[in-house]
Amino acid sequence: MKKLLQPKLLASLCAALAACSLHAAHAAAQAPAPALAPIRIGMIDGLSGPFANAGEAVVRNIGYAIDRINARGGVALPDGRHPLQLSTFDNKLGVEDSLVQFRQLTDQRIPFLIEGNSSAVAAALIDAVNKHNQREPGNRVVFLNYSAVDPALTNEKCSFWHFRFDASADMRMQALTEAIKADDKTRRVYIIGQDYSFGRQVAKAAREQLTAKRPDIAIVGDELHPIGKIKDFAPYIAKMKSAGADAVITGNWGNDLTLLVKAAKDAGFKAKFYTFYANSLGAPAAIADAGVGTVRAVAEWHPNAGGNPGSPSDAFYQEYRKRYPQPKDDYMYLRMQVMIEMLAKAIEKAKSADPRAVAYALEGAHYQSAFHNATMRADDHQLIQPLYLMQMQRADSGGIRFDNEGSGYGFRTERFIPAEQTVLPTSCRMQRPPR
Structure with missing residues (x-):
């Protein structure tokens, strides 16, 4: 009896081992590859x-x-x-x-x-x-x-x-000053910005480009303020109103922009704002109705750039x-x-x-x-x-589909600038390492 059971036992063990091997191989095949x-x-x-x-x-x-x-x-x-x-x-x-x-x-x-x-x-x-x-x-x-x-x-x-x-700031400014050039109602421009390299460059580009494109425009203010430290921009807005500015150019961003435009709204200052970042965080809500049809911004894209639903x-x-x-x-x-x-x-x-x-x-x-x-x-x-020059609008006006941050205000395309028209010369002399 013992001799008869041994071959059967051996066969069973072999079958079990084979099944285990097949299961292990299948599991290995199904397991995800180790992450690189x-x-x-x-x-x-x-x-x-x-x-x-x-x-x-x-x-x-x-x-x-x-x-x-x-x-x-x-x-x-x-x-x-x-x-x-x-x-x-x-x-x-x-x-x-x-x-x-x-x-x-x-x-x-x-x-x-x-x-x-x-x-x-x-x-x-x-x-x-x-x-x-x-x-x-x-x-x-x-x-x-x-x-x-x-x-x-x-x-x-x-x-x-x-x-x-x-x-670059010069490329963005070129888009803004082209719009100002085409607006014969703009006569007196106030330039304001943050006091660091970017703000100084924005002011320089604005002066140079306005002088070249619209020598009849008077620059009635040109000042810089400490970045991130001004809590109340009302005195700056008062100077703009006193100077009779009908347009403002600013490269301000972040809280310096939102506080600036809030002060303009509170003071009832109706001049056009030509900005780099009026479509940015918090700005549309801060500008509100005072910016409708008057505030402009420039960017490489915006939510309403598609032009039609389903784009x-x-x-x-x-x-x-x-x-x-x-x-x-x-x-x-x-x-x-x-x-x-x-x-x-x-x-x-x-x-x-x-x-x-x-x-x-x-x-x-x-x-x-x-x-x-x-x-x-x-x-x-x-x-x-490409760049888009955009104008601020109310979301319920029918001119736009998407507002910014649930503010009820957004932007529509005023001018599309193809990529080739944004190109400016460079003075770069690139030093490259060996390949």
Whole structure:
């Protein structure tokens, strides 16, 4: 009996082992592949203090762009698809704090730095990146700039390691002054801005371009104020009214813009405002009815740019609003989406996340969607893209479909400026490392 049972037992054991092997093989085939190391992006910007809301809006936009890429598998490299990952560093919008945060970023060996909410910070970071990359060639960094628009950053301070994805102050001013040139009712202009490199450049560009295009216009005021420190702009508005200004040009942003336009509204100041950022956080609600038909802004895109319901632009914006349905989160920066998409494509083209290879891949790179196109000019690393001059309207007027931040106010396109008409010459003399 014993001898008869042994072969059967052996057969049963073999069958069980075979079944286990098959089950293990099937489980291994069904198990997800181990995640590849993320490609890290470090954001240095103001996440606390008076401009924290602007920094938070950037985090939302960058995070949204990264999620869109990761949802389709990440960035394709020869060893597989790598997710993008964002790390944030709070610089409190100060230059010294930014340099401290930059050292932390490089200590973590993060290859891609993004920043934008201060041209003074951007200038300091360009210098820091240049020195760091020369000192530590095995730990280089590429600097992607989403909003710092001082023209010097792509002219005398241009760097192989720096790329700007917003229009420069001169490019934006060109769009604004073309509108002023066409308005024969504008005779007296007041210029006001923040007292740092960007604000000074805005004032310089406004004076030069107005003088060239409309020498009959009188500049009745030209002043700068401390950035982020003025709590009451009523005295400034009083000077504008006293000077008889019928138009105001400002590059103010963040709380400095919203407080300025609130003061104008409270004082009943009816002049036209030609701004860079009147469509930005909190500004439409602050301007309210006083801005309808008079306040203008310039940007690379806006929610009503599509022109008709069902357009690709509309669909893109509505997808963002599904992700962020709260009115306070309603601010979409198209250029940040473009920046992250172009970075991902450059990494794939370079077949590497090595900063030098990616920088070369970004030079001359093109971006194309159903409603936007852009090219990274190799000469100075300035993105060339269309611009929209837009005019503020009430949402219930029938002229627009989307308002800003649930304010009841939004913008309609007044003038579309094709990419080729935004191009300005550059004085950049790029120094490039060997390939």
